[in-house]
Structures are given as structure tokens and as C-alpha cells.
Amino acid sequence: MFCATDTVRPDCRHCIVRHISLCSHTSTRERAELQALSKRRRFDRSQVIYNQDDPVDNVFVITRGMVKLYRDAPNGKRQITGFLGSGDILGSIKYRAGAHCTAESITELDVCAFQKELFSEFLQDHSALCFAMLVMAMDEIEAQYDHSILLGRKLAPERLAAFLLLLSRRWKRDDEDPDLVYTLMPRNDIADHLGVTSETISRTFTRFKAEALIRTLDNKSVLLKNVPRLQQLAGFEEMPSHRMSIGL
Template identity: 35%
Template sequence: MSRSNPSESQGDLDILGSPRALPYSVENPCAACEIREMSICGVLDCEELDALIKILTRQTFETHDPIIDEGESADFVFNVTGGAVKLFKLLPDGRRQITGFLYEGDFLGMAMNDVYSYSAEAVGDVSLCRFNRRKLEGLLDTFPKLERRLLSMASNELAQAQDQMLLLGRKTAQEKLCSFLLSLSRRAETRGYDPSILHLPMSRNDIGDFLGLTTETVSRTFTNLKRDGVIRLLEGGRVQINDIDQLQDMAEGA
């Protein structure tokens, strides 16, 4: 079962992992939210947000806390407002395959059926806005632009799944890791952060699980990229990209 903690947190983490105070009040949690423009509520004006606030619950999770569990009733959907979330599916032999990572502004819990098709777990401290799925669906008729935003997010999710299939099936270990770093760089840039400084809160084991590599291969590839001067490994799980063009070439096998 998923576990929730619907209490106000004392701070959020941005995509670079820096703590920051919550930018809004409990009475109006959306008015000054710094990630509003990149989330589902970015299409709503201040008056329209009032309807969304009525079905919103703030939640916080700690490292390894389950957020949703595969197969359980898909009663809620979530907007990630801070930290990182890893998505995974359970395999018949008990292992799990990580299928993606979500960051602030991303949407979690969309389901075609009445149950979740994957599980989600907190990577470090995570803050979320939780919405009752049925109540949110009820707002879509009132606010068609909200429905269009959700469809756009679903389309992006499908495109990412297709990219992941290519990543797992057609690339070498080095190409996989370089592609992964480039995807984080592009994500950071679209959110207004420095695309050359990446925060990787997930473990090397998680990265390997996501990319279809062993932990040893991931660590060795990071070391090789550092040795060649393509990246620099910083404290706090951060990676600095020294040569984005070379990283791109290596991702493409050039």
C-alpha cells in the first residue's frame, strides 16, 4: 500500500537539490508556487486555481517511502513539487525494473485503468500536491485547457517511454549513460537551471537498473568520462558537464 504524509513540509528541494522555503502559504498553496508554470496548474489563472486548491492536499515523503504501489487502486494523482521520484515495475522473479525518474513539475499517477500500472518511491526528500483522481477529472469539463495540459504530459510520457526502449536496446554502456546525462541537462535547462550542473540524487545502482547496466559498469563509465575531461564529479551527487558537444557525440556513438 502507498503511504501518505499530508502535512506541510518545511522546505522543498529544487532540481539541483538545494533546500528552499515553501514559496506559498497554507491558505493559498498555489499563488506564488515557483514551479507552477511547469506543472499542470500553469494553465489556470488565479481565480481558476481556487477550484484546484479545494481538492489539493500537500504531502511529504522521505527516502525510500512508497508513494504509490503497482496494482493498487488509482484513487489519487500527484504533482511533484520538490525532490525526485523513481518509477519501477515489479518482475515475476521479484526483481524490479526502474522505468523512469520524475522531478519537480512532473505529474505522477496517470492511469488508463482503475489501478496503478507501476510503483513510485521517493528518492531523498520529496514534496507533492495530491489530488483525488475523480474530483480532478470532474474539473476537466470545467477547464478544458487543464485537460489539454494533461494530454500533453501524457504524450511526453509516451515519447520518453519510446526513447527508453531505444536506449535499452540499441546503445552501448557509454552511449546509455551519456544519453541519460543529456536528458537531465535538457530537463534542467527547460526549468531555468544551469544545464551544465546536474543533481543525481539516485544511486549508481538505480541508474544501472534504469539503463540496463550493472552498478560496476555505471561506476566505471562515470570514471572514464571524468578521466577524459567530459564531466567533473562534484560533492552532493552533482555532476558538472565540461563539454556538452563531446557528451552529445559520445551519446550518438560518434
């Protein structure tokens, strides 16, 4: 089932997500126990980690790279429900349930893989961690509410502005211009996430460039030139805050 190109023991002590993600809610001792349960895996770009409706018996913590989650409707249309990156959690803890979405890497990807049953047991034995995960899940519900507002009530330019601002607060590296956004995904994926066509994304990018709201360096990165106007478009009173995600 997995297309992992590599499988090694992780070393949590040097893991880049140990201070974020779920791991930050564990004691040193707990982290050692978790480490014993986990395997590191690596995926190439554009590999399917699991397919919608497939049984999946792993939960993943993403340590590097990015994943898209999507469902293909019977009518052939695709909705990308979210993108996950470093520190985010991928996979349901529910036993013997088919995956709700397809998960596919959009970059080279490193994950920390737990067997679902063991991970669930661990959660049930460590209520503080379970509670932390519950808080994360509730954050994710709120994020999905925001996305419903975007899909249900915003026009294409408003959607793209909101998306760019959200991206600008995620997966940010300290040493870089805070208004430089690496989208990593192609136009088509942005479109499938925002509920429009790639042509509309393309036209909206062109409009934004004409209005000097953004400048594109290449097709995978954008420089935000007028954040206040973008916020106004997006309907954000202030800059959106970043939080870890759970994806199912």
C-alpha cells in the same frame, strides 16, 4: 496507505510550480477551484508513495523533490521507468485500476494531492486543461520512445551520456553552472533506469573521467567537461529539450 508526515492546504498563489506544470494552463479562477480540491503532502526520503498493483485514488503534482517509478519483474530484476521532479504529474487518472509502477521518493518530497475522481471530473469539465494534459501525455510517449531507443539500441557509454545530458536539462537552477548535474540518485538507480548493472555504470563513469568527459564532485553530482563529445556519444544532434513529464 500514505506515509505522509504532513498534510496542509496548499496556497497556489505562491506555489513554485504555478508557472510550469499543468497549473500554467489554468485561469486564476480555475486554479482557485483546483486549490480547493488539493491537499499538500510531504514524504521523507525513500518512502513508497504507492506500490505497483495497489489501487491508488490520488493524482499528484510534485512541487519539490524527486520520485522514481519502477516495476520489479518476477525474476527479481528492476526497471526504473522514469524519474519525476518539480512540476511533473504522478499517477493515472483511470478509475479502479492497480498502479502500473511503484512510486518511491528519492529525496524529501512535497506534492499536491488530488482525489482521482474529482481530478478526472475537473478535467472533463475543463477541456482546455484536459487538452493540455493530453499534450503532456503525448510528450511523455515521445520521451518513452526515446528511452526505448536507448534501451534497445545503445551501448552503455551511449546510454550514460544520454542520461547525463537529459538530466542536465531538467530541474536546473538558473544560478548555477548549466553543466553541473545533480543526479540525486545512487548508481544502482541509474543502472536500473538504463538497463545495465551498477558495476557497468561505475566502470563507465571511470572511463568518462579518464577521458576527461566529466568530473565528479561527489557521488551525487557530475560536472560535464565535454558536452559536444557527450552529445556525439549519446546520438543527440543537439541538446535535448526539457519538458514536463507524466508518470504512472
